[in-house]
Amino acid sequence: MDSSSEGMKSSGKHDSDMKLKYQGRKTSRANSEQRRRTILEAALRIVVRDGVRGVRHRAVAKEASVPLSATTYYFKDITDLITDTFTLFVEMGAQKFKAYWEESDSMLKMAMKELVPSDQASRQVFADRISDLAIEYVLIQLAEHRDYLIAERAFQQECLRNENLRPIAFSHQKFFLDSLKTFFAKIGSNHPDIDAELFGSIIIHVEYQGLIAGFEDETTVDRLRVMLKRQIELMLGVYS
Template sequence: MSQLSDSLSNSKSGSAVKYQGRKTSRAGSELRRRLILEASLRIVIREGVRGIRHRAVAKEADVPLAATTYYFKDIQELINDTFTLYAEQSLEIVTQFSRRLYEPLENSDGKTFVEAMNSAEDMSGIIADSMTQYVVEQITQHRDALIAEQAFRYEAILSPHLRKLGEVHKLALIQKLTELLSLMQSPQPVEDATIVISILHRIEYEGLLVEPENLDIKAIRATLLRQLSLMFNDQSRA
């Protein structure tokens, strides 16, 4: 098993934030609760967080109105658990990306991970290629998820409780990337992870403002390569 796989396997499992609604003990109840949350997330994508209302969610999920009030005591709890569902799915995508990012580093040109680290230029290029592929997939294939993220981010400005959940989610993302950068022997993995995530968020936001076919993939790679080159060049001089 690779170093990254070991690291990911040893990480705490589960979502970064916890569901707050009524706990279920039966499979059928949990399925209905999940249907309600997935319907609520679809509404966020179409209308924003303010579109979440018990009646609207019940109609979207095709369940009785009483079901939404049974599982969630109020709208805020429903919003919080909808964000938790989004965060859970988002972190799973990031985990898959982390594993995929490490693979070419470990296997490139038959080099071991440590040998690959000896070339900062090669390392920056490999990571830039993988990150570019990831962010393009996010913008083109997971566009709805990015729209939901932007909606939750805006609502967090207005909602102190959602702000706290958003901060926990952000820290979980930083932790996952920090683990990877630590394996790459970054002297400041937390700071580097924070910078990279900020850049990825900006690229994703700007990508939502254009049609997918007009996405400037070369510009995205150039931006990521520039930042990664600075990071690894600084490392080589440390």
């Protein structure tokens, strides 16, 4: 959650730091790469609908409307197919996350300018603004990227069984946490890494609650807002 152009530059660096590698057959022609991408996108839809265990060569070929031989050509086994599907998911997620915070950059910079660290009232106003921004992020995720959140949890669960996915999961987590760490360091946190993990956990929990309970109910939204605001207040030393 970067709060300045410096933060967004840092986020851009995270993209290259992830060093994600695809496991399947490499392609050099554009049409071959497009077919490979089509297969992975189809596999990702199956993850959302049926879970990771629903990803099978035949099911993916049917979903992608390609011959079965195409999936086995690009991916020698189901492990490679699942691993590359997760890799594509992480890349797509990093792009969406970065784009959102670039759009929110001006709001964060304005809030930072008005923040007076030694003034309790100023810190309360800042906490309110950041809470509003955080809940907006969560609501956008739930409204526009629900499938992404479902896939994220499906892959997290699969990481318990499939150690090949764990390095990708760590890269995915690192991008998210590094962005939060940059934000907390910018506002003067003494422990930005710890605050990043705590706030990241709250965001993940709130997103899960929104997936389960729904977010159309204003009571649910109000509760999610209170949870996020409370965590931010604790981190900023604001108690109300």
